[in-house]
Amino acid sequence: MKRILIARSAGFCFGVKRAISIANETAGKAGGGADPNRLPIHSLGPLIHNPQAVEELEKKGVHVVESVDDIPCGKVIVRSHGITRRDAEALAGREVQIIDATCPFVKKAQEYARLLSREGYAVAVVGDANHPEVKSIISYIEKGVPVFTSLADFREAAGIRKAGIVAQTTQSFENLMAFVSAAMKRIPEVRVYNTICNATVLRQKESTAVARQTDAMIVLGGYNSANTRRLAEICREHNGRVHHIETARELSPETLAGVSCVGVTAGASTPAWIIDELVERIRSIWREENIQVSYYQ
């Protein structure tokens, strides 16, 4: 008997589900993409880091733009991983209706960064400095406050008496601890908000367990999704046959050659229908009556 073992936490996290549902509701109210008189709906940057899901939204009339200047009127949905304070202020100054789909956990990280900077802490943000989420968190730090985004920055910490630390919600605990350790060596007071979201921790844990128990492992998610790429990396530590793909049609029969038990996981921005399509694709490659599909939790 062949088996497909799926990590229970694969796919949409709470924040992504919420953003998609807000976007669908907004598009629904506007009457869909077919009505030529409706107000345009924009998202500033992709709503989530999954091209297929963004394409589905585009069909419903949610257009991705890169700059506030591209939104002269209509509605704008603030993407799940947040926008900078500057962009938020620029939007507020326009004749547009703002619909905030920022993940509440990202909002928490923004708020803690702001709080720390207001209470006189230098602020370290653990994450990829180029990621929109990290940029949005940093933008909430008050002007004039020292900001650290790399371990090397702590060498410049002479004279700083108190530092606050927050993390991108999809960071690993190990990265966060490396920052805490570096800060503790140089700064007398260190205040940390562990803003890594539980869904990330759980997904990494379940995916590791699935990778260990299976012959090959499929990781589904946008190539532009940092959390999916990290998931594939983590799985590779436990399974020699890990494939990161965006959609089911990328799965070739060769990938499953000699495999009797295949593992499946997916990043936080991967829609359930992409996971469902993958399961169907595996079934069609295996062409067996007796395939057991189970979930690991």
Added chain:
Amino acid sequence: MKRILIARSAGFCFGVKRAISIANETAGKAGGGADPNRLPIHSLGPLIHNPQAVEELEKKGVHVVESVDDIPCGKVIVRSHGITRRDAEALAGREVQIIDATCPFVKKAQEYARLLSREGYAVAVVGDANHPEVKSIISYIEKGVPVFTSLADFREAAGIRKAGIVAQTTQSFENLMAFVSAAMKRIPEVRVYNTICNATVLRQKESTAVARQTDAMIVLGGYNSANTRRLAEICREHNGRVHHIETARELSPETLAGVSCVGVTAGASTPAWIIDELVERIRSIWREENIQVSYYQ
């Protein structure tokens, strides 16, 4: 040529120097031990953890007592490593003059523990739970606030949203980080005051370097002194012939057999005259004209 290499930071730290000088001044003002009409001077527990230094103070009229009940009148000097809030309040309720010789760094740790507990943090105190300093720090935590003194305590941390951490001033950085790590794994907000005093860090560092460069190593200090015992342990990691003694007269000639370069360090509560006596004792054992005494910094 024989050599004696002494760690520059060996002996009295700032807090101990200050306590001894306060005690001497108090004894001096009282007219010394010879005057039968003077008011008694007490210290609640030994002023510092060095029997020889405490004996010297006893000769000057500073009597060690174990309980507030043993101090009916006169003056009381609060020891360098602090007393509990309860003892401080009991003293305040008596007809005695209180002279506070608590190390300012210990006072800081007490204040931070109190501040954290008042701001709603559970408080972890990193240190030996039976040490008077740790007892004094804990006593400043507001009633009803959860207190952690061991890593195992964090298993009981379910539901705690914010934890503060302070350390006994003579703790190692590694111990402090182990607590930070344990807290970070379970509690969303962790606020740490690194209250380990710089003198401790420096003394451990210099003593390690001296132990590495010498044939044998003498560590001077009270057998009841936690920081001296820790110093001997650290030196043993780098030198196979480490001797922890309290006074010069304990040094036997056999200890120096075959040694051409001897290292010397001393705990934070070891008086300079004990170090001087050790150097004289080494000279008298070696009986050489040409002995070089140098300091490592």
